[in-house]
Amino acid sequence: MGYRVAVVGATGNVGHEMLNILDERMFPADEVAAVASRKSKGKAVSFGDRTLKTHALEEFDFAGYDMALFSAGGDIAREWAPKAAAKGCVVIDNSSAFRMDPDVPLVVPEVNADALAGYTKKNIIANPNCSTAQLVVALKPIHDRARIRRVVVSTYQSTSGAGKAAMDELFNQTKGIYVNQSPEPAEFTRQIAFNVIPHIDIFLEDGSTREEWKMTVETKKILDPKIRLTATCVRVPTFVGHAEAINLELEEPLSADECRELLREAPGCMVVDRPEDDQYITPVDCVGDYATFISRIRDDGTIENGLNLWVVSDNLRKGAALNTVQIAETLGSRFLRKAA
Ligand SMILES: NC(=O)C1=CN([C@@H]2O[C@H](COP(=O)(O)OP(=O)(O)OC[C@H]3O[C@@H](n4cnc5c(N)ncnc54)[C@H](OP(=O)(O)O)[C@@H]3O)[C@@H](O)[C@H]2O)C=CC1
Numbered sequence: 001m002g003y004r005v006a007v008v009g010a011t012g013n014v015g016h017e018m019l020n021i022l023d024e025r026m027f028p029a030d031e032v033a034a035v036a037s038r039k040s041k042g043k044a045v046s047f048g049d050r051t052l053k054t055h056a057l058e059e060f061d062f063a064g065y066d067m068a069l070f071s072a073g074g075d076i077a078r079e080w081a082p083k084a085a086a087k088g089c090v091v092i093d094n095s096s097a098f099r100m101d102p103d104v105p106l107v108v109p110e111v112n113a114d115a116l117a118g119y120t121k122k123n124i125i126a127n128p129n130c131s132t133a134q135l136v137v138a139l140k141p142i143h144d145r146a147r148i149r150r151v152v153v154s155t156y157q158s159t160s161g162a163g164k165a166a167m168d169e170l171f172n173q174t175k176g177i178y179v180n181q182s183p184e185p186a187e188f189t190r191q192i193a194f195n196v197i198p199h200i201d202i203f204l205e206d207g208s209t210r211e212e213w214k215m216t217v218e219t220k221k222i223l224d225p226k227i228r229l230t231a232t233c234v235r236v237p238t239f240v241g242h243a244e245a246i247n248l249e250l251e252e253p254l255s256a257d258e259c260r261e262l263l264r265e266a267p268g269c270m271v272v273d274r275p276e277d278d279q280y281i282t283p284v285d286c287v288g289d290y291a292t293f294i295s296r297i298r299d300d301g302t303i304e305n306g307l308n309l310w311v312v313s314d315n316l317r318k319g320a321a322l323n324t325v326q327i328a329e330t331l332g333s334r335f336l337r338k339a340a
């Protein structure tokens with residue numbers, strides 16, 4: 001007997017990847033239901049070689065479903081995740097709505113799978129921000145070996161992080177510029193084609209953005225509250241794949257060579273780092289992959305025990321859908337086991 005799984009937000013970027021990944025990884029599901037807004041009711045979405053008809057969320061009954069994978073934004077999650085959870089369906093939510101709730105585990109399976117045990121308090125599990133997920137996969141082995149004291153990270157985040165409409169905006173602005181149309185920002189605060197924007201999510205009182213704040217607090221919750229982290233999050237005109245330039249200050253020495261060897265063996269990590277042959281990863285190279293890629297590992301001689309890294313991953317996969325499915329797999333194998 002397999003699981004009954006609902007995918008909420010199935011018509012969106014992340015929901016589409018969730019369906020792909022459930023199929024690719026042969027998730028043991030007897031039934032997968034696609035759920036989205038009322039306007040998508042009846043719309044066909046692909047699931048492997050099948051198509052599923054989308055249900056409207058308001059009309060969907062979560063009773064009898066084992067798990068619901070949510071990627072429909074924070075407002076929908078705040079309203080509907082507790083309702084689904086109350087019907088005995090464990091919700092794994094991609095939005096930021098529950099991440100910092102002390103009664104909700106925030107999980108990246110390669111890093112803190114044991115935290116999953118706390119899901120019973122609310123029947124809800126949170127998936128981190130896409131930039132946090134790839135960051136902590138790369139940092140976990142380094143922290144275990146040499147204790148990270150401080151992280152300085154600058155992100156280069158693709159437009160898919162802001163949804164399908166944002167990707168269309170990049171596409172249409174780019175085309176338009178070649179025919180002298182003036183760009184009209186809608187999803188972003190400035191022109192995104194041929195530009196970069198140092199503004200993701202809203203500004204907070206201290207001048208940082210909520211995206212930057214999320215990277216700090218989520219890293220503490222997942223990896224270690226003692227780690228100090230400062231971030232600058234930037235939107236760039238790419239479609240898929242987030243990149244991060246990371247500077248680390250460690251408590252113990254760890255050379256670039258040792259770091260490379262360590263990360264080569266680490267779960268979820270893929271080191272591509274041969275600058276002498278121009279071997280490093282760019283966002284375009286990571287699309288469709290599961291790994292968190294690490295390149296440009298080098299010593300930072302300006303501080304004691306300093307290291308620099310370049311980390312790239314598919315934000316719709318490890319940053320969202322893949323991490324959610326990995327959580328579902330771990331939940332299934334550790335807590336919601338089904339008889340074969
Ligand atoms: N881990 C992370 O960092 C990431 C998290 N996310 C989260 O996932 C969410 C979705 O992202 P993404 O897929 O890129 O966005 P898209 O805009 O591509 O898709 C949004 C999805 O939400 C559904 N939806 C919207 N309104 C409702 C509603 N009232 N009832 C039910 N479903 C609704 C849409 O359905 P319809 O087509 O019918 O409108 C669609 O399926 C984000 O808002 C964010 O919270 C996203 C990216 C990364």
Ligand SMILES: N[C@@H](CC(=O)OP(=O)(O)O)C(=O)O
Nearest residue numbers: 094095096129130157161162
């Ligand atoms: N903000 C991320 C994606 C996202 O949806 O993040 P969050 O779930 O933390 O709001 C990005 O734009 O790349």
